[in-house]
Amino acid sequence: MSELRVRPVADADLPAIRDIYNHYVRSSTVTFDEVESTVADWEGKAARIADAGIPFLVAETAEGELLGYALGVPWSAKSAYRFTIENSIYLAPSAAGRGVGWALLAVFLDRCRDAGLRQVIAVIADRGAEASTALHRKAGFVDAGRLTEVGEKFGERLGVLFLQKAL
Numbered sequence: 438m439s440e441l442r443v444r445p446v447a448d449a450d451l452p453a454i455r456d457i458y459n460h461y462v463r464s465s466t467v468t469f470d471e472v473e474s475t476v477a478d479w480e481g482k483a484a485r486i487a488d489a490g491i492p493f494l495v496a497e498t499a500e501g502e503l504l505g506y507a508l509g510v511p512w513s514a515k516s517a518y519r520f521t522i523e524n525s526i527y528l529a530p531s532a533a534g535r536g537v538g539w540a541l542l543a544v545f546l547d548r549c550r551d552a553g554l555r556q557v558i559a560v561i562a563d564r565g566a567e568a569s570t571a572l573h574r575k576a577g578f579v580d581a582g583r584l585t586e587v588g589e590k591f592g593e594r595l596g597v598l599f600l601q602k603a604l
Contacts, residue, residue, distance in 0.1 A: 440499040441537060443544040446506065450495050451479040453503040457529050466565040466595055467527075469588045486510065491522055492548035496532070496541040504532035507545040512558055520555040526569070538572050546576065550604045557604065562588075563596040570598060578602040 446454070459473040486493045491509040498504065509522035524545065528537055549557055559573045563583065578600035585596040 441496055441504070441540055442499065443494055443496050443541055446483060446493040446495050446508075448480070448483070450503055450506070451476050451483065453529075454495070454506050454527075455479050457503070457505065457527050460530060461527060466562050466590050466593060467569065469562070469590060469595070471590060482508075482510075490552055491554070492545055492552060494541065494545050494548065496528075496537050504529050504535075504537045505541055507541045509545075509549065509554070509557065512556075520553065521558065522549065522554055522556070523558045523560055524549075526572070533568070538568070539575065542572060542576050546602070546604065555604055557602045559598075559600040559602075561598045561600065563598050564593075570600070573600045573602075576602065 455474055455476050458468070461468050462470045462473050483493060486508055489511055491511070493506070493508040495506045496504045505526065505528035507524065507526040509524045512518045512521040512523050526538060526542055526545070546557065558581070559569070559578055561569050561573065579602070580598065581601040582599040583596060586594040587597060588595040
């Protein structure tokens, strides 16, 4: 793999981010979304994340190929939760198993610390997302709970794991 760069998201990245995410919407249970997103959806999401002062990063090759993204969203609209976010990290299928997720998550967590955030929560499907669970645990996330059969996708009942990391 060529040199990996992690940087803040730019508007020009949003079509590739949409494509990465929609791959998982169509083909897996790692996201509970069942309807593909649009660039306009991502424009709105990026604006809300920026307004909240939460990191939204992309990983790319030196040649500019987008390999994945990591973002956070407020854990709750209630103000007492203002230092806690939920994170998401998605990789292009071609980037899986190449260390991109680890590099991206490490920089993301550093940027969260820099932003004054205190807690990061990962909500991960209890089946089909073993790589994400392993990545978060490797980064120091600890098990914080589990909900069973709270979602259904492709006719399969799914639960979620809650993992948490104090910054």
